[in-house]
């Protein structure tokens with residue numbers, strides 16, 4: 001392994017170590033946060049959620065939610081709400097001190113319509 005130059009501050013960093021500068025530390029924390037956010041999304045919206053009595057969302061929707069969570073973690077978005085199939089709503093919010101909150105909610109409604117002219 002060779003020493004590398006930190007892309008945030010330009011300092012030479014010893015091989016196998018992370019730079020101590022704020023930019024580098026923030027990047028490391030953000031990457032960890034993204035991994036955990038993806039796990040949380042899998043638990044709340046993926047196959048796992050069946051055991052809590054919820055319907056899992058589609059694979060594409062999971063990928064989209066993870067991208068949104070990445071953007072919140074990277075501070076591109078403060079908050080976003082995604083409407084998924086089946087009336088499922090996902091809210092991803094950046095909380096105080098840079099936390100990422102993920103919330104699932106859904107409105108269940110049943111409705112029947114009987115036409116006036118139906119026989």
Ligand SMILES: [Zn+2]
Nearest residue numbers: 006009019021
């Ligand atoms: Zn640095």
